[in-house]
Amino acid sequence: MPELPEVETIRRTLAVHIKDLKINDVKLIWPTAVCGWQDKAFAELVIGRRIIELDRRGKYLLIRLDEELTLIAHMRMTGRLNYYADHREPEKHTHVVLQLERGEVHFSDVRKFGRIQAIPTPLCVRESSLSKLGPEPLEAEFTPEVLKDRLIKKKVTFKAALLDQHVLAGLGNIYADESLFLAGISPQRRADTLSEEESVKLHAAIKTVLQAGVDAQGTSFRDYRDANGEKGWFEQDLQVYGRGGEPCKVCGQTLERLRLAGRTTVYCPQCQK
Template sequence: MPELPEVETIRRTLAQHVTGLEIREIKLIWSSAVCGWEDQSFEYLVTGRRIKTIDRRGKYLLIRLDEDLTLIAHMRMTGRLNYYAESQEPEKHTHVVFQLEHGEVHFSDVRKFGRIQAIPTQLCISGSSLCKLGPEPLEAEFTPEVLKERFGKKTLSLKAALLDQHVLAGLGNIYVDESLFQAGISPERGVDTLSEEEISRLHGAIRNVLQAGIDAQGTSFRDYRDANGEKGSFERALQVYGRGGEPCKLCGQALERIRLAGRTTVFCSKCQR
């Protein structure tokens, strides 16, 4: 958390407030939350720059500044970017405050795993971990044939393959479990066992579930909020994630909860073959 739908929601809600604004000052409360470029500090690079656009790649936010600088923000597990129209006293876990010509953006992270890196825009892909990401699952170029190609000759489980950001960008535990349930395929299946029809079904399920997550503005169990501090509502539509031991909404059989690919995994052994 956050996964693709949550990061996309943050992108949209943040862009509404900050596009075109100048970053007047950076207040670093925990300096390890940011990273400059080579021998130039984060504050030096960012102060005085204007926010042009905000893009997304997988689970990363790409905040494009003028003079060819990009901020790559990764929320990891508990990171947040919140916009405030007025000056706001930083909360306990706020690590960076971006003071804009109108309002402020606070970067907070309870578990301190999230980071914001400043990097020249022309090196944004080649000079960062973004270069290793798989395709965007909601792009038109992502087809069943591309999914099959990304699986290649791997023999690992579907759960492990779909969590791998090198295979496909943006999916995490929530949306993998939900996609596999909608596709009717067990997370324990090896990727090399899927038929053409099953790959096509899984492709459609991934796109459907992610779009539904975006439409609901993400899933808020604990920490996730959009840039306005609002919760998402996709948890109301969850079919399996977080429901281990509860009855399947399709067949009534108790959902199984296992450990797979290092993550808690919930599925229906009757509906998911």
């Protein structure tokens, strides 16, 4: 699933191509992939609008159109947004094509979980999934105190708490595992046991890991690609995620794998006691 670094990379690589362009037409191959607003269909809302900005909130990509309309794109497990300078025939799993005055954007999704929702910009936060998101971990407002306040109320494991988008926006399985390893915190511990010192370490670890992921343009194992179809290279820097049974790069202890919050979790029993 694209997490914060992947969605941020998609935002950056897509903005280069489509900012200031008008949407001339919309081709809906699988109409369920989009949502209109009230009684207006998706295509009716977006055709003729100009793309003025691309933003991000957690794992959501926000395509701002003129006349105060926003497209909220959530890639879910396998969604992709790719730009093509020339006309391209839709591939097998392409569900939506935005035909621009120069080039096309294709939304594809093997698992069919992803969606693009059109919503008036003034209502974007209040009346969509964005309304329940926690703080942005790469913003200045995200401090160790904010992190501790969010976690100390959670009577679940650290892994479950970090995956909860209401606690903190943008982290998923990859960056939660990596952040906990860097902070030296066991994913099995309860989040409400976080100390002041640990909140400082975990705060720094989250920001460091996410920024490194952004700098590496994300992690590509299977489906993730940026808007140009390119892979990210953060996989080569992973300390624990996906490495269960292998030796820890720090201490040499065998990394253990377990199931937490419904997700596979990898950690070092020595470095994360």
